[in-house]
Amino acid sequence: MKSFDLLVVGDANPDVVVGPLRGPLEFGQREQLVEHAGLVLGGSAAIMACGAARLGLRVAFAGRVGDDPAGAFVREALAGRGVDVAFLVTDPVRPTPLTTVVTAGDGDRAILTAPGCLTATGAEDVPPELIGASRHVHAASFFLMPRLAQSLAPLFALAREAGATTSLDTNDDPAGRWDPELLRPVLEFTDFLLPNAAEASALSGAAEPGAAAAVLAGRGPTVVVKDGANGALAHTGTRLTHAPAVAVDPVDTVGAGDSFDAGFVAATLRGLDLRSALTVAAACGSLSARAHGGTAAQPTWDEALAAARAHLPAVPPALRTRETRSPS
Known part of the structure; x- marks a missing residue:
């Protein structure tokens, strides 16, 4: 039996989220007041890992943090949400990445990141035995981590050889x-x-999401595109599938796409078909926007199913619980 349902490789850092900013960001030592500020766990990979753990998957995280208070914050935040951090490397030289997110009233945001040890994160931080122990391997923030980007193809090839998706x-x-x-x-x-x-x-x-998905699917993968209030779509190379968004009153959309990713992977690993997985994923992305920060409002599996049920085909009873079934 595999030890983990999901291995997530990528970025993890504290986010300082402030906003909403009602006008343009002003320089000249102007002080502008906002309604909310919070120190929360950030990084696309980290938020995705927490969302998957919340949905009931056994999740391991591989990446780097610095030997500093920010790194300790990240490690504790991941572990506190049920993510295994035994393989999270502490970089002895470079600092933990830090991000400031300035949100706007229309749901848009500006993101300022000091990359720190992200530039040193690579495939060598992911032990082969960890890949072999995982059913699925997910990577995020490809362009933020040049060493990982250059070594990700052989890492994914190793995952495929080990039977992982x-x-x-x-x-x-x-x-x-x-x-x-x-x-x-x-x-x-x-x-x-x-x-x-x-x-x-x-x-x-390609400008239009369906056309863009078709082009990218022609390069090999099934392409799943997140399109905000328009929901999501998936292209297999031969077939285009759509799923609607779940209506919520959004408080903060930071990390919604990462929660979507978690929902899609969790649903796929539970054996749902593509349309059902897409629908559950859209629900996870929408529900995560109910609170500030990327992880505070991530749904459980049952909550995601309940939110998606109006658009979801019948789900086998064995898949309705939070339990996952890992093949040997």
Whole structure:
């Protein structure tokens, strides 16, 4: 039996989330007041790992933090949400990444990140025995971690050899290059690519989400595109599937896409078909926006199913509980 349902590889850092900012960000030593501020767990990979653990998966995390108070905060926050951090490396030289998120009233946000030890994170931080012990391997923040990006293809290939499935959420490219040659070898070993609509467009060159998904699916993976209030869509290369968003009164959309990823992987590992997995994932993304920060409102499996039920085909009774069934 595999020890973990999910291994998440990638970024983990504290987020300082402030907002909403009602006007433009002003310089010139202007002090602007906002309604809310919070110190919360951040990093796409970390938020996804917490969402998956909340949904009942056995989750391990591999990555780096610094030997500093911010790194201790990250380690404690992940462990407190049920994520195994035994393989989270402490970098003796570089600091823990730090991010400030400034939210706007319309749901948009600006993100400022000091990468710290993200630049040193690579495949060597992921022991082969951990890959062999996991049913699924997910990586995030591809363009933030150049060493990991360059070594992710062989890591995913090793996961495939060990019988695991794989997924990737590239997230944004701060440099704006969206290098297709860097990504292309990784997609050969990626089962699910999980961009949002803007990322899918940048990666593919196609403006419309369905067209972007079709282009990217032609490179190998099933492509699952998050499209905010429009819900989500998936393209297998031959078939396009849609799922609606779940209506909520959003408080903070930080991390909603990562919670979506967690829901999609959890539903897929439980054996749901693509449309059902997409619907559960959309519910997880919507529900996570009910509170400030990326992890505070992440749903349980039963909560996600309840929210998605109006759009969800019949779910086998064995899949309705929070328990996961891991094959040997």
